Amino acid sequence: MMRQYELVERVQKYKPDADVALLNKAYVYAMQKHGRQKRASGDPYISHPLEVAAILTDLHLDESTIAVALLHDTIEDTSATRAEIDAFFGEEIGNLVEGLTKIKRLDLVSRKAQQAENLRKLLLSVADDVRVLLVKLADRLHNMRTLYYMRPDKRRRISEETMDIYAPLAGRMGMQDMREELEDLAFQYINSEAYQTIRGKLNDLSDQNHVLVKHIEDELHALLLENGMDDAKVKGRQKKPYSIFNKMQSKSLSFEQLSDVYGFRILVGDVAECYRALGIVHTRWRTVPDRFKDYISNPKQNGYQSLHTTIVGPSRQRIELQIRTRDMHEIAEYGIAAHALYKEGRTHAGDVVSDESSVFSWFRKTIEALAEGDNPEEFLEHTKLELFQDQVFCFTPKGKLIALPKDATPIDFAYAVHTNVGDTCVGAKVNGRTMPLVTRLNNGDEVEIIRSGIQVPPPAWEEIVVTGKARAAIRRATRAAIRKQYSGLGYRILDRAFKRAGKEFSREVLETVLYRLGQKDVEDVIAAVGRNELSSNDVLRAVYPDHKDERVTVKPNTEEGWVSLPSGEGMAFRLPEHDGKIDDMRHFMPLRGLSEGAVVRFAPAGAVPGDRIVGIAEEDDSITIYPIQSPILQHFDDEPNRWIDVRWDIDSTNEKRFRVRVGTSVLNEPGALAKISEKIATLDVNIRAIKMEVVADDFAQVVMDLEVWDLRQLNQTIHQLKLLDCVATVARLFE
Template identity: 35%
Template sequence: MNAVTFPDTETQNLILPDWLNECLLCYESDKTNQNIDLICQAFNFAYKLHEGQTRKSGEPYIAHPVAVAGILRDLGGDKAMIAAGFLHDVVEDTEVTVEDIEQRFGPEVALLVEGVTKLSKFNFSNKTEQQAENFRRMFLAMARDIRVIVVKLADRLHNMRTLDPLRPDKQRRIALETKEIFAPLANRLGIWRVKWELEDLSFKYLDPKDYREIQNHVSEKRIDRETRIETVKNILQKRLHGIGVQVIELQGRPKHLYGIYSKMRRQNKGFHEIYDLAALRIIVNTNEECYRSLAVVHDIFKPMPGRFKDYIGLPKPNRYQSLHTTVVGLNGRPLEIQIRTLEMHHIAEYGIAAHWKYKETGGSDHSQLSDEDEKFTWLRQLLDWQNDLKDDQEYVDNLKENLFDDDVYVFTPNGDVIALSRGATPVDFAYRIHTEVGNHMKGARVNGKWSVLDQPLNNGDIVEIITQKNSHPSLDWLNFVVTPTARNRIRQWYKRSHREENMSRGREILEKELGKNGFEALLKSEPMQTVAQKCNYHSVDDLLAGLGYGGITLNQVVNRVREVTVTHQKEDPHAITLPSASPSPSCPTKPNKSPILGVEGLVYHIAGCCKPLPGEPIIGVVTKGNRGISIHTQNCSNIENVSGEQFIPVRWNTQDNKGFVSTYPVDVQIEVLDRVGVLKDILLRVSNHHVNVCNAGVKTGRNKPAIINLRIEIRDRQQLDYLINSISNMSDVLNIHRVNGVNF
């Protein structure tokens, strides 16, 4: 590496933090220290590259990477992380490449810089498809080296601290992304001090009025709060010393502003109704002293029922450990007390950064996700979802619902702890243990008693799964499982168990399209095997099954058949000839994207009895024969006597409708006063709502109202409501209702 030559003008442009000044001085006196060498060289390189660049505030740009490196140092980051903090913007903002970084600073630093550079380009507020792809890439980067996201969090934290110079709209966009994505990630990594500050800073820009109001209230009560905390500290210090517990630290801390705000909203209370605005933390030497201290606390102050949590015996997935209890303190005010060891406190403050175990020999293989890293179970589960959930909307929905929610912790009969999403059932538990356990599940015992399968599990439950060789999943399970893995495994089993039926259906669909002439010979031909492989299926039978259950569209298969046979015929003039076929206008091919979520990979159709529209609650029903899933409105009278085992939970796809059916046929019947021109006036109203009429009929009778029957093409329930209301307001209209659907 080049020697560090810090510019003479540095004192005019930049005030360096003490730690960096000390580092530079140490480097000048001892150039053999490789740790200092890497950090100083990275700073020097970044300083030269960013020289002349300024931030929106007008300060030298180098102040930002210096601050990011400082945050990483405070979090306990290693030399590679601190170096990456200095260099994290050089690839994006200068002509330097990742290869240049690797040549100068090694593959470990280059990997971190490249990862952060890619994350910086992600936008989590755009349309669902791109948002889902960005999430997937981010978690893959985290799995490759978890330090990438920690460097990114440090970058985001300093950007949030210096957000004032930006436009209000940009402030809100960045703050919202921080609140929804990066603060929860800091929480999952256990870096509480970063999580709390990100939440408070986001709160400041997203709801400045409430932020200032709570900030003022907290400031007004500060002296009173500190006085009460000091009194409690003295009482506890004396008692704990009396029983021989060595207290390393006994400190009070105010709750962060966003936490107070969230509690006010959650409990629908005003600020003056929230009493536990501060917490007391007791730090001791050993686990045993933690429990002895808890006994003293509960002896002095009355514990509040249901407000005790033992995270020492049952740590969180991010390895957070502590005893939490809320007691009735002085003047009858609740007081939260946390008790932990010094090691637990270090992990609680710094999270994953508190226990880096990277080899000093260089390289980044040691930082990859391993099966033994229980603290990364949640990240491994996210990677599993990437394979399980192909639909972008479902992936993003499940991510936001499950990644950032609290977990529920349950035990296997052997005492192993399993973390599940809140609301998870014994079926979710079974599939978490193993796919075959779920597929052969007969029943479950919870805490030694038989349990219904849809019963949500609670913290501390001991769950035992009873399996039987001939048992199999029920489609009814899809109505209550909450984990994406369980839902996908149940669907996969359904597809496999109906393979012969799906193959027969696929064969029938393809034969109808291509014609019977030469069809059997085509299926057995070499080109057809090539078609299957090009469609990502192992064999022709697999392809037919996929076509049968909707895993691939008819249009995709036919296009591949034509493409392959044309190529094959050029190579071999005697090759089999493709049967003549043309798309049937009466039977349009299935679009690439389904307007209904929940039936991915299954054949389905809209029920003719109720003809549901987007915007109406729907349910899927497994039909007999070869018709697949029938989609009904949830209040359809024809499904009242259907067995619950036949139901499949489904919902309309709210994504951009490009690529799938945009209108649905609806029959309406209108009773009107018979007069000349009434049909014309009604059709004019229909036209004004941009609705197409497929069919119209009129029935009249002597001295009776006329009956007009219309078949119209409707986009969704809202459009139908607007049209119905518009026609109802006509003075000649006596009644209007939807035929074979919901009456109005």
């Protein structure tokens, strides 16, 4: 266990004028508060905050942050209070310790909503002071280093949480070394077999190739010396097991097929030397196409800068190279922790972004956008989408740089520009060419969004986009469109119900009873009625508690297929009973794939030309035809010998209609069924059977067996029925 004086010495090495009294006071306070507490390993608990503080000294953080590391568990696990921390150490340190206390436990697996809400607290705390995250990451790193002493189930849960949240956050903050260690520590508990296998192969490879790595280092260094770059430094390194595993999975490669297990870095003095070194290397060795990235002219949003290239180098080995200045290297290794803001008295060269507003403002803006999510689970999902992916950099026609996650589409680009641009997007030009909205964007693409004032984003876009902002905006727009649709229907239902009761209806009368109805606003009430989540009678009674409905309501009587409805509320028809198989087609067989004379029947819900269909052989040697979407087919999954490949054989001279079943939810009002029947008749569709059942005060369920020519006519019928003001929903039924 690290000693108090050792910690102080570590801080003084990089900050000779450090406030030693503050560090000693924090250590003594933490030691007294944790007392005889033990960790799962049996070590004194104080060893944990000491090791967390030691990790932060490796990042050369100021003494206030080191003191917070020593104190970070005191409020959570001891009798210490925020007021006491403020009194001893000041409000700034008190704020940081309390911020860490609020987000102490993140449970990814068992309490997802609570975990998501705690993640929101973490990121919002980070937006105020990034040191909260730095201490939290160091805390998690030490916990992962000592995870062996926990129960196996807790090891896996904590490792999954680390892999999903903390490692990507470290990467997004530019702390690449910490990210790699967190990933490797988590990987060995999440997939220990794969970890041990890759670790063994890397050890074997290291024994074989250490001479080759040294040879490549020496040859690169000699080349740079020949060209007058005397202070250039070259260093080779073996990639980590999780990085190797990730590449094997994403590229579907075996370990033996990997050609870039080793990477090399060239460190030089300034930006001009970075490009000079690149030219020297490219002049000597052939480059691998499409493997060059310039993160100096286009830095990553976390401040990372380097030139990346891949060459076929000495011994014809494929070599990945990173070329950067020493200041860039410090930023690349320590990320935001290397920032001058947290190292008093230190500055960086002008070629490295050193203004906190430039390096960190993107993180603040992203968090603010994510915090607008409608619920914690969406926040968690959007955060992962927004923060935890590799990036591509695209441009607007005016040259504005837009950073997006890998595999982003023009839709993501549109929403990154502005939510309104995304909502009204109807097309896109990529590099001057009109391209589909599902196109995956690449680095350097110029994207122009084509807009329409009447566009509403389709719900299907949610499956296309990859950014949290786009997905959240599409969901909001979809909910708003659905709400608008149901609001109109709900308003008419309520207006009719109030008039029937002799009352005047308006939105204003609902405002005073929102708490009774459990809704946030008036529009939510109206939309809930339209969706049949709230009955008009419940709303009426909420507004007028003394009102009594004098209508007689009769419970549905489904005996022999009949439905009895309340007087004056509608009509009922018998829906013929089936034996499970209808429409014997012995004499008319518009199908291919069947033997001559086969007895063919269609399933009860029918099938129409245009459907993908399948035949199922029955015990009596007949064949039943089902649409491929029919849920009944799952019962035959274990009997592949009964499946028959059949196809439609219909031409333009066909004069036979085909049965299909459709279900609708309609307003329970006089004339509704007549409107539906009239619309169906105008579409040249025949109603063969119909059944209507009142399922709520305001709605009735209508099931119809229709006869149509083909799938196109069926889809047109469903679309036209949806447009009727008395219809809430329409869907084809498959059973």
